[in-house]
Amino acid sequence: MDRKQFLCVCLGATAVGSCSKKASTPTVPPVNLFTFITANLGTDLLTIGSFMQNTTQGAFVERIAIGNTPAAFRALSLRCTHSGCTIAHQASLQEFHCPCHGSKFLQNGQLLQGPAPRNLETFEVRISGNVLTVVG
Ligand code: FES
Structure with a gap:
């Protein structure tokens, strides 16, 4: 996971602006x-x-x-x-x-x-x- 993906997962798409929809809604088992x-x-x-x-x-x-x-x-x-x-x-x-x-x-x-x-x-x-x- 690169830095952008990490931020997307941790902060959500609205916090970093350009996350993919999939990355902004991590699935938690x-x-x-x-x-x-x-x-x-x-x-x-x-x-x-x-x-x-x-x-x-x-x-x-x-x-x-x-x-x-x-x-x-x-x-x-x-x-x-x-x-x-x-x-x-x-x-x-x-x-x-x-x-x-x-x-x-x-x-x-x-x-x-x-x-x-x-x-x-x-x-x-x-x-x-x-x-x-x-x-x-
Ligand atoms: S003292 Fe409790 S299992 Fe050993």
Whole structure:
């Protein structure tokens, strides 16, 4: 891709003036997102600190603020960042513990104790009407 093509793709035809129609409308391949959790915000996750998890698919979502916007929720993967074991939520400690080699994570996903090398992965929260989905 030359400079002109790059600018056309990144800025659009109106920004650089002479891009071809094809170059100004780059095609983005559709992203097939997997839905890990579905919640009804009319009945689920009503209070700050309430949570849902799908241990089969390895996802956790917690309400962290008021309001039904994605920013009011935190969604995490339950797959340990060491070797992928499913971590267990320890609600009383507000932590996650890995049964395989002992890693621990805070409930916000931050690594607390290795051998896991990094924080838990996060998932995207989407809200449509009263329906929350955790996707990734
Ligand atoms: S897979 Fe979790 S500590 Fe090893």
